[in-house]
Amino acid sequence: xxxxxxxxxxxxxxxxxxxxxxxxxxxxxxxxxxxxxxxxxxxxxxxxxxxxxxxxxxxxxxxxxxxxxxxxxxxxxxxxxxxxxxxxxxxxxxxxxxxxxxxxxxxxxxxx
Amino acid sequence: xxxxxxxxxxxxxxxxxxxxxxxxxxxxxxxxxxxxxxxxxxxxxxxxxxxxxxxxxxxxxxxxxxxxxxxxxxxxxxxxxxxxxxxxxxxxxxxxxxxxxxxxxxxxxxxxxxxxxxxx
Numbered sequence: 001x002x003x004x005x006x007x008x009x010x011x012x013x014x015x016x017x018x019x020x021x022x023x024x025x026x027x028x029x030x031x032x033x034x035x036x037x038x039x040x041x042x043x044x045x046x047x048x049x050x051x052x053x054x055x056x057x058x059x060x061x062x063x064x065x066x067x068x069x070x071x072x073x074x075x076x077x078x079x080x081x082x083x084x085x086x087x088x089x090x091x092x093x094x095x096x097x098x099x100x101x102x103x104x105x106x107x108x109x110x111x112x
Numbered sequence: 113x114x115x116x117x118x119x120x121x122x123x124x125x126x127x128x129x130x131x132x133x134x135x136x137x138x139x140x141x142x143x144x145x146x147x148x149x150x151x152x153x154x155x156x157x158x159x160x161x162x163x164x165x166x167x168x169x170x171x172x173x174x175x176x177x178x179x180x181x182x183x184x185x186x187x188x189x190x191x192x193x194x195x196x197x198x199x200x201x202x203x204x205x206x207x208x209x210x211x212x213x214x215x216x217x218x219x220x221x222x223x224x225x226x227x228x229x230x231x232x
Contacts (some may be wrong), residue, residue: 002158035217038159045208045222053157057220089159091149099174101149101161101212 001080003028004090006063011110012080012088020107022024022073028102030071033093039108040087049088050075082104085111114139116223124203124230125210129193134209134223135189142167142187147212147215149219150183150194152205160205164212165192 005023012018022035029035035053038046048057049068051074065076073092077084090104120132134148149164158193163173165183173181192210194205206227210219 034216034218038219045225046219047222048218048220049222051218077188091159091218097175099161099176100172101174103159106158106220 002105003094003102004092004099006088008102008105009108009110012077013112014082016080017076017078018080019077020075020088020090020110022075022092022104024071024073024092024094024102026071027067027096027098028071028092028094029073033095035066035068035073036091037064037073037088038091040089040094042086045088059073065084074080077093080111082111084096085109114211114221116211116221118207118209118223118226119179119230120226122227122229124199124228125232126200126230127198130203130228130230131201132194132207132209132226132228134193135150135192136211140187141190142186144168145214146187147172147214148192149210149212151208151210152232153225154202154205155173162194162196165174166214168225177205201230204228204230 037050039049049109053068054066094102147164150162165171178225180197183194207224208225211221212219213229
Protein backbone atom coordinates (compact mmCIF):
# COMPACT_ATOMS: atom_id res chain seq x y z
CA UNK A 1 0.00 0.00 0.00
CA UNK A 2 1.39 3.36 -1.02
CA UNK A 3 1.49 6.23 1.45
CA UNK A 4 -0.09 8.49 -1.17
CA UNK A 5 -3.30 7.20 -2.74
CA UNK A 6 -4.05 7.59 -6.44
CA UNK A 7 -6.82 6.06 -8.56
CA UNK A 8 -5.43 3.06 -10.48
CA UNK A 9 -6.78 4.30 -13.78
CA UNK A 10 -8.50 7.20 -15.51
CA UNK A 11 -9.54 7.64 -19.11
CA UNK A 12 -10.76 10.29 -21.47
CA UNK A 13 -11.33 10.99 -25.11
CA UNK A 14 -9.01 13.20 -27.14
CA UNK A 15 -9.62 16.85 -26.36
CA UNK A 16 -11.24 16.16 -23.01
CA UNK A 17 -10.07 17.09 -19.54
CA UNK A 18 -9.09 14.56 -16.89
CA UNK A 19 -7.92 14.89 -13.32
CA UNK A 20 -5.83 12.57 -11.19
CA UNK A 21 -6.06 12.84 -7.43
CA UNK A 22 -3.34 12.18 -4.88
CA UNK A 23 -4.52 11.79 -1.30
CA UNK A 24 -2.13 11.88 1.61
CA UNK A 25 -2.28 12.64 5.32
CA UNK A 26 -1.20 15.07 7.99
CA UNK A 27 2.33 13.66 7.98
CA UNK A 28 3.01 14.35 4.32
CA UNK A 29 0.90 16.58 2.05
CA UNK A 30 -1.03 17.96 5.01
CA UNK A 31 2.22 18.79 6.80
CA UNK A 32 2.99 21.33 4.11
CA UNK A 33 5.36 19.32 1.96
CA UNK A 34 5.23 20.07 -1.74
CA UNK A 35 3.75 17.60 -4.21
CA UNK A 36 5.49 16.74 -7.44
CA UNK A 37 4.12 14.83 -10.42
CA UNK A 38 5.88 12.55 -12.88
CA UNK A 39 4.88 11.09 -16.23
CA UNK A 40 6.19 7.67 -17.14
CA UNK A 41 5.84 6.50 -20.73
CA UNK A 42 6.11 2.74 -21.31
CA UNK A 43 9.63 1.43 -20.91
CA UNK A 44 11.10 4.76 -19.87
CA UNK A 45 12.16 6.48 -16.68
CA UNK A 46 9.75 8.87 -14.96
CA UNK A 47 9.91 12.45 -16.18
CA UNK A 48 9.20 15.46 -13.98
CA UNK A 49 5.89 16.99 -15.02
CA UNK A 50 4.86 19.33 -12.20
CA UNK A 51 6.98 20.51 -9.27
CA UNK A 52 6.17 22.47 -6.16
CA UNK A 53 2.45 21.62 -6.43
CA UNK A 54 1.73 23.71 -9.50
CA UNK A 55 4.88 24.63 -11.41
CA UNK A 56 5.79 23.30 -14.84
CA UNK A 57 9.39 22.64 -15.86
CA UNK A 58 10.50 24.17 -19.10
CA UNK A 59 9.11 22.24 -22.04
CA UNK A 60 6.02 20.85 -20.33
CA UNK A 61 2.87 22.02 -22.13
CA UNK A 62 0.46 24.25 -20.23
CA UNK A 63 -2.20 21.59 -20.77
CA UNK A 64 -0.76 20.08 -17.59
CA UNK A 65 -1.51 21.79 -14.29
CA UNK A 66 -1.31 20.91 -10.63
CA UNK A 67 -2.95 22.01 -7.43
CA UNK A 68 -2.84 21.20 -3.74
CA UNK A 69 -5.32 21.64 -0.93
CA UNK A 70 -5.18 20.26 2.58
CA UNK A 71 -4.03 16.66 2.48
CA UNK A 72 -4.61 16.18 -1.25
CA UNK A 73 -3.26 17.26 -4.61
CA UNK A 74 -4.51 16.98 -8.16
CA UNK A 75 -3.07 16.82 -11.64
CA UNK A 76 -5.26 18.12 -14.45
CA UNK A 77 -4.70 17.47 -18.11
CA UNK A 78 -6.75 19.43 -20.63
CA UNK A 79 -7.02 18.92 -24.36
CA UNK A 80 -6.08 15.25 -24.03
CA UNK A 81 -3.79 13.91 -26.72
CA UNK A 82 -2.86 10.35 -27.63
CA UNK A 83 0.71 10.91 -26.48
CA UNK A 84 -0.53 11.67 -22.95
CA UNK A 85 -1.28 7.99 -22.46
CA UNK A 86 1.12 7.04 -19.70
CA UNK A 87 1.43 6.32 -16.00
CA UNK A 88 1.38 9.31 -13.65
CA UNK A 89 2.86 9.40 -10.15
CA UNK A 90 2.63 11.93 -7.37
CA UNK A 91 5.48 12.31 -4.89
CA UNK A 92 5.96 14.13 -1.63
CA UNK A 93 7.83 13.86 1.64
CA UNK A 94 6.68 12.28 4.88
CA UNK A 95 7.69 13.04 8.45
CA UNK A 96 6.46 9.76 9.91
CA UNK A 97 8.37 6.49 10.11
CA UNK A 98 6.91 5.15 6.85
CA UNK A 99 9.57 6.70 4.65
CA UNK A 100 10.94 10.11 3.96
CA UNK A 101 10.30 10.24 0.22
CA UNK A 102 6.89 8.82 -0.69
CA UNK A 103 5.18 8.11 -3.98
CA UNK A 104 1.63 7.46 -4.99
CA UNK A 105 0.79 4.08 -6.43
CA UNK A 106 0.47 5.51 -9.90
CA UNK A 107 -2.43 6.15 -12.26
CA UNK A 108 -2.69 4.71 -15.75
CA UNK A 109 -4.17 7.27 -18.15
CA UNK A 110 -5.87 5.79 -21.18
CA UNK A 111 -6.77 8.04 -24.09
CA UNK A 112 -9.84 6.49 -25.68
CA UNK B 113 22.84 18.78 -18.85
CA UNK B 114 23.15 16.32 -15.99
CA UNK B 115 23.04 12.65 -16.93
CA UNK B 116 22.87 9.59 -14.71
CA UNK B 117 23.67 6.05 -15.79
CA UNK B 118 23.14 2.89 -13.77
CA UNK B 119 25.44 -0.10 -14.16
CA UNK B 120 25.76 -3.51 -12.56
CA UNK B 121 24.75 -7.15 -12.90
CA UNK B 122 21.32 -7.84 -14.32
CA UNK B 123 21.04 -11.17 -12.53
CA UNK B 124 21.67 -11.86 -8.86
CA UNK B 125 21.22 -15.12 -6.99
CA UNK B 126 18.93 -15.32 -3.96
CA UNK B 127 20.62 -14.53 -0.63
CA UNK B 128 23.42 -12.66 -2.39
CA UNK B 129 24.07 -8.92 -2.47
CA UNK B 130 22.80 -6.71 -5.26
CA UNK B 131 25.34 -4.05 -6.24
CA UNK B 132 24.69 -1.14 -8.58
CA UNK B 133 26.61 2.01 -9.44
CA UNK B 134 25.30 5.29 -10.78
CA UNK B 135 27.72 7.43 -12.78
CA UNK B 136 26.91 11.13 -12.93
CA UNK B 137 28.03 13.33 -15.81
CA UNK B 138 27.42 16.98 -16.57
CA UNK B 139 27.56 17.92 -12.90
CA UNK B 140 29.67 17.22 -9.86
CA UNK B 141 28.33 15.29 -6.88
CA UNK B 142 30.85 17.08 -4.65
CA UNK B 143 29.48 20.51 -5.49
CA UNK B 144 26.68 19.84 -2.98
CA UNK B 145 23.10 21.01 -3.01
CA UNK B 146 21.62 17.69 -4.09
CA UNK B 147 20.69 14.31 -2.71
CA UNK B 148 21.53 11.32 -4.88
CA UNK B 149 18.92 8.61 -4.68
CA UNK B 150 18.03 5.06 -5.57
CA UNK B 151 14.44 4.29 -6.47
CA UNK B 152 13.06 0.98 -7.68
CA UNK B 153 10.01 -0.20 -9.56
CA UNK B 154 8.78 -3.76 -9.32
CA UNK B 155 7.47 -5.17 -12.63
CA UNK B 156 4.15 -3.56 -13.43
CA UNK B 157 4.10 -1.71 -10.10
CA UNK B 158 4.71 1.74 -8.68
CA UNK B 159 7.83 3.54 -7.53
CA UNK B 160 9.54 2.73 -4.23
CA UNK B 161 12.12 5.04 -2.71
CA UNK B 162 15.16 3.14 -1.40
CA UNK B 163 17.27 5.95 0.00
CA UNK B 164 19.66 8.78 -0.74
CA UNK B 165 23.12 10.10 -0.01
CA UNK B 166 24.67 13.56 0.18
CA UNK B 167 28.16 14.22 -1.13
CA UNK B 168 29.40 14.30 2.47
CA UNK B 169 28.31 10.70 2.93
CA UNK B 170 25.19 11.39 4.98
CA UNK B 171 22.50 8.86 4.17
CA UNK B 172 18.79 8.32 4.72
CA UNK B 173 17.09 5.03 3.98
CA UNK B 174 13.55 3.75 3.59
CA UNK B 175 12.82 2.16 6.99
CA UNK B 176 11.36 -0.90 5.27
CA UNK B 177 14.72 -1.64 3.60
CA UNK B 178 17.12 -0.03 6.04
CA UNK B 179 18.49 -3.27 7.50
CA UNK B 180 19.64 -4.45 4.07
CA UNK B 181 20.64 -1.24 2.27
CA UNK B 182 23.91 0.60 2.01
CA UNK B 183 24.39 3.64 -0.22
CA UNK B 184 27.87 5.04 -0.65
CA UNK B 185 29.49 7.81 -2.68
CA UNK B 186 32.81 8.12 -4.49
CA UNK B 187 33.23 11.79 -5.32
CA UNK B 188 36.56 11.15 -7.08
CA UNK B 189 34.72 9.06 -9.66
CA UNK B 190 31.51 11.11 -9.50
CA UNK B 191 29.60 7.95 -8.68
CA UNK B 192 27.31 6.67 -5.98
CA UNK B 193 26.42 3.06 -5.31
CA UNK B 194 23.74 0.81 -3.91
CA UNK B 195 24.19 -2.46 -2.07
CA UNK B 196 21.15 -4.51 -1.11
CA UNK B 197 21.92 -7.64 0.87
CA UNK B 198 20.11 -10.95 1.28
CA UNK B 199 18.05 -10.47 -1.84
CA UNK B 200 14.99 -12.54 -2.72
CA UNK B 201 12.73 -12.69 -5.75
CA UNK B 202 10.81 -9.81 -4.22
CA UNK B 203 13.78 -7.56 -4.97
CA UNK B 204 13.44 -8.13 -8.71
CA UNK B 205 12.81 -4.67 -10.10
CA UNK B 206 14.01 -1.87 -12.32
CA UNK B 207 16.43 0.21 -10.27
CA UNK B 208 16.75 3.92 -11.01
CA UNK B 209 19.25 6.43 -9.75
CA UNK B 210 18.01 10.00 -9.56
CA UNK B 211 18.84 13.47 -8.25
CA UNK B 212 16.79 15.68 -5.96
CA UNK B 213 17.43 19.00 -4.29
CA UNK B 214 17.88 19.41 -0.56
CA UNK B 215 14.71 21.23 0.35
CA UNK B 216 11.47 19.41 -0.44
CA UNK B 217 12.43 19.41 -4.10
CA UNK B 218 11.51 17.05 -6.93
CA UNK B 219 13.56 14.45 -8.76
CA UNK B 220 14.70 16.41 -11.78
CA UNK B 221 17.15 13.98 -13.35
CA UNK B 222 16.82 10.21 -13.61
CA UNK B 223 18.90 7.42 -15.01
CA UNK B 224 17.35 5.19 -17.64
CA UNK B 225 16.94 2.37 -15.13
CA UNK B 226 18.38 -1.11 -15.00
CA UNK B 227 16.46 -4.33 -14.53
CA UNK B 228 17.81 -6.59 -11.83
CA UNK B 229 16.40 -10.10 -11.65
CA UNK B 230 16.87 -12.23 -8.57
CA UNK B 231 16.91 -15.87 -9.59
CA UNK B 232 18.99 -18.96 -9.15
